[in-house]
Amino acid sequence: MSVRKIHFYKVVDSTNRKAYELAVKGGAHGELVWALSQTEGRGRLGKSWQSPIGTGLYLSILVRPKLNIENYSKITMTAGLAVAKWIEKLCGVKTELKWPNDIYIKGKKCCGILSEGSFTGEESDYFAVIGIGINVNSTLEDFNEEVVGRATSLHLETGLEFDLESLIEPLRDAVLKKISHLEQNKFTEILQEWEKKDFLKGRRLTWVTAGGEIIQGRSRGVDSSGQLLVKDDNGKIHEVISGDVNAILKK
Ligand code: BTN
Numbered sequence: 001m002s003v004r005k006i007h008f009y010k011v012v013d014s015t016n017r018k019a020y021e022l023a024v025k026g027g028a029h030g031e032l033v034w035a036l037s038q039t040e041g042r043g044r045l046g047k048s049w050q051s052p053i054g055t056g057l058y059l060s061i062l063v064r065p066k067l068n069i070e071n072y073s074k075i076t077m078t079a080g081l082a083v084a085k086w087i088e089k090l091c092g093v094k095t096e097l098k099w100p101n102d103i104y105i106k107g108k109k110c111c112g113i114l115s116e117g118s119f120t121g122e123e124s125d126y127f128a129v130i131g132i133g134i135n136v137n138s139t140l141e142d143f144n145e146e147v148v149g150r151a152t153s154l155h156l157e158t159g160l161e162f163d164l165e166s167l168i169e170p171l172r173d174a175v176l177k178k179i180s181h182l183e184q185n186k187f188t189e190i191l192q193e194w195e196k197k198d199f200l201k202g203r204r205l206t207w208v209t210a211g212g213e214i215i216q217g218r219s220r221g222v223d224s225s226g227q228l229l230v231k232d233d234n235g236k237i238h239e240v241i242s243g244d245v246n247a248i249l250k251k
Pocket of ligand 1: 014
């Protein structure tokens with residue numbers, strides 16, 4: 001196997017943006033962009049991702065999987081599962097997954113993933129960028145008002161101090177391995193593992209739809225294609241493909 005390139009930056013606007021540019025210039029499957037800090041770290045749904053120097057891992061993996069276009073949406077949950085299991089192995093703690101791919105430890109978020117795909121030109125030109133942000137060495141003081149009380153870090157959960165660089169390759173390899181399972185049509189197995197970690201299953205939640213409507217209901221888990229199912233308070237089942245979903249912290 002050829003050596004997979006790691007592109008390192010002290011500061012970038014966003015590793016996802018850099019990885020996207022890399023892809024457009026012909027970067028290969030498995031190449032990775034890692035930065036010590038980001039000035040415009042991007043989160044889901046147009047939110048920003050705070051990326052102070054030294055406390056977190058901010059990286060993006062370029063993938064060119066052998067998948068039909070309709071299966072690209074499964075990359076997000078597949079990567080989330082890979083990262084969650086990798087964190088468990090590294091830290092010896094239990095992780096949960098909040099649809100579509102936030103990683104939680106003891107009810108607090110330690111990692112967010114933003115996958116972005118490009119589907120222009122020939123099918124062989126398609127690619128996805130898997131952006132991973134993990135709170136690694138963060139202390140409580142590192143969390144701003146918006147997230148304090150809802151966020152945690154690997155350091156806070158273990159008491160350990162981690163060397164960021166040594167985490168990059170094992171994390172990348174764990175993600176690429178699960179993506180290769182997806183390429184081998186093993187999404188059913190991936191989903192079964194994912195469901196065991198489903199943070200929202202059975203919980204009451206609010207869902208802000210892409211159109212801004214607020215719906216309250218209860219999670220019925222995910223379907224076979226990875227869509228979240230929400231039963232609203234009038235008994236109607238919704239298939240959620242996007243939007244902001246938040247647990248009401250009472251089962
Ligand atoms: C979320 O929870 O909303 C997703 C956050 C994803 C953040 C990571 S940090 C590395 C990569 N580069 C970005 O600009 N975003 C992702």
